Amino acid sequence: MITIFIIGTGNLGTQLCQAIESTNSKQIQLIGYANKSNEIVAQINAPLISNRVPDCDLTILAVPDDAIAAVSSKITTDSIVVHTSGSAPMNILESHSNHGVFYIPQTFSKNRSVDFSDVTICLESSNNNVMKQLEVLASSLSRKRKPINSHQRQQLHLAAVYMNNFVNHCYFKSSELLKNANLEAELLEPLMNETLAKAQDSGSFAAQTGPARRGDDQTIQRHLQQLKELDREMYLALSESIKNTYET
Amino acid sequence: MITIFIIGTGNLGTQLCQAIESTNSKQIQLIGYANKSNEIVAQINAPLISNRVPDCDLTILAVPDDAIAAVSSKITTDSIVVHTSGSAPMNILESHSNHGVFYIPQTFSKNRSVDFSDVTICLESSNNNVMKQLEVLASSLSRKRKPINSHQRQQLHLAAVYMNNFVNHCYFKSSELLKNANLEAELLEPLMNETLAKAQDSGSFAAQTGPARRGDDQTIQRHLQQLKELDREMYLALSESIKNTYET
Numbered sequence: 175m176i177t178i179f180i181i182g183t184g185n186l187g188t189q190l191c192q193a194i195e196s197t198n199s200k201q202i203q204l205i206g207y208a209n210k211s212n213e214i215v216a217q218i219n220a221p222l223i224s225n226r227v228p229d230c231d232l233t234i235l236a237v238p239d240d241a242i243a244a245v246s247s248k249i250t251t252d253s254i255v256v257h258t259s260g261s262a263p264m265n266i267l268e269s270h271s272n273h274g275v276f277y278i279p280q281t282f283s284k285n286r287s288v289d290f291s292d293v294t295i296c297l298e299s300s301n302n303n304v305m306k307q308l309e310v311l312a313s314s315l316s317r318k319r320k321p322i323n324s325h326q327r328q329q330l331h332l333a334a335v336y337m338n339n340f341v342n343h344c345y346f347k348s349s350e351l352l353k354n355a356n357l358e359a360e361l362l363e364p365l366m367n368e369t370l371a372k373a374q375d376s377g378s379f380a381a382q383t384g385p386a387r388r389g390d391d392q393t394i395q396r397h398l399q400q401l402k403e404l405d406r407e408m409y410l411a412l413s414e415s416i417k418n419t420y421e422t
Numbered sequence: 423m424i425t426i427f428i429i430g431t432g433n434l435g436t437q438l439c440q441a442i443e444s445t446n447s448k449q450i451q452l453i454g455y456a457n458k459s460n461e462i463v464a465q466i467n468a469p470l471i472s473n474r475v476p477d478c479d480l481t482i483l484a485v486p487d488d489a490i491a492a493v494s495s496k497i498t499t500d501s502i503v504v505h506t507s508g509s510a511p512m513n514i515l516e517s518h519s520n521h522g523v524f525y526i527p528q529t530f531s532k533n534r535s536v537d538f539s540d541v542t543i544c545l546e547s548s549n550n551n552v553m554k555q556l557e558v559l560a561s562s563l564s565r566k567r568k569p570i571n572s573h574q575r576q577q578l579h580l581a582a583v584y585m586n587n588f589v590n591h592c593y594f595k596s597s598e599l600l601k602n603a604n605l606e607a608e609l610l611e612p613l614m615n616e617t618l619a620k621a622q623d624s625g626s627f628a629a630q631t632g633p634a635r636r637g638d639d640q641t642i643q644r645h646l647q648q649l650k651e652l653d654r655e656m657y658l659a660l661s662e663s664i665k666n667t668y669e670t
């Protein structure tokens with residue numbers, strides 16, 4: 175049985191606490207959590223323990239990247255200490271003899287339950303014993319897990335920025351154009367769904383269409399004239415990148 | 423009964439022929455098709471008619487934007503003539519007394535059947551009689567249709583570039599980063615799905631997360647250093663646009 179304490183109850187921390195509590199695995203147990211504001215989180219059954227980090231096998235930091243060093247320096251138990259960041263290096267925790275990273279490449283919100291079971295949990299560890307413990311936890315939460323190194327994790331995190339942050343912003347810019355033309359956002363939902371399905375089916379390289387793909391500069395120029403000045407740079411940068419991708 | 427002839431059997435033309443042939447509606451009938459290469463298309467039952475545009479009620483041009491004017495000038499019947507372009511103005515067809523636009527905001531591939539039934543078909547017409555005929559056709563293919571003007575259609579087409587072309591290119595750039603780090607593309611499929619589900623559920627404005635949304639310039643700088651020089655402009659332009667969106 176691995177006893178676990180979680181520090182940080184933002185989007186990820188809260189979902190992680192809930193996921194650990196709702197698993198049927200008898201190999202892991204959440205013994206408590208802490209957060210900056212010392213506030214009880216209704217969705218978590220384990221107790222808020224605010225004045226100290228209790229004895230446990232594994233302490234998970236689900237705090238912002240720039241708080242990892244400060245928070246981890248206050249942990250005086252000899253538990254394994256891991257962070258959950260996509261970009262912070264593992265060795266930021268090296269003052270703890272057993273340390274590692276438990277990175278879940280998914281987007282989390284407080285009010286949307288995310289199914290962890292299909293997400294590949296990416297693990298990094300200072301030694302084999304730590305890796306074994308992290309694998310027990312990961313396999314209780316998901317069918318998929320994978321050891322990766324810090325460089326791979328940083329590239330994965332950057333790839334996730336494109337896959338989530340940038341894709342979502344393109345969704346937003348699209349909806350803004352519709353709104354300004356008095357058209358409902360729902361008008362392009364079938365296109366939104368088909369774009370994803372086609373990329374998963376044919377691969378995004380083959381799935382690309384549109385004026386930049388065709389090198390149709392006339393349409394690109396007309397589109398630029400339709401856009402507000404502030405929006406032209408992003409349109410152009412994306413179009414140039416598409417052109418560069420398909421140049422022979 | 424509306425008799426229909428389709429000129430152009432690219433991705434859209436082929437799917438349109440198939441959709442008309444497979445509908446149960448007795449109000450529409452495909453009487454034939456033509457294409458530049460005079461080639462029979464195996465998926466279409468109606469005959470290839472290559473030497474003339476036959477008498478019919480409605481001739482649909484599914485040809486590239488820059489071919490609409492030339493192809494339509496060769497039509498000497500008094501049929502309604504419509505194009506299917508997102509950006510060409512309707513009046514490019516004004517030499518035909520009955521003309522209009524039949525725009526389907528979806529992405530088409532030759533080898534992926536697209537379900538039209540959920541797509542809002544956008545209609546524009548030179549007069550009420552044309553609109554009535556286009557509505558009969560549209561309602562045979564889809565549950566949703568909407569009259570829009572040329573300005574709205576051009577904005578819709580531009581919005582579709584963001585929703586499809588730009589989103590797909592972000593997918594591609596993400597997969598490229600994974601590949602270069604020896605990571606499988608499947609690793610981010612759950613994130614890809616959740617990004618879409620979350621935007622549809624909460625709206626893309628509220629769904630935005632990430633370094634640009636937080637104004638986390640340190641992470642942005644680190645990401646820029648990880649990227650090849652050619653990729654920095656697109657990363658920066660998207661990040662700037664996200665920052666501009668959330669600036670108070």
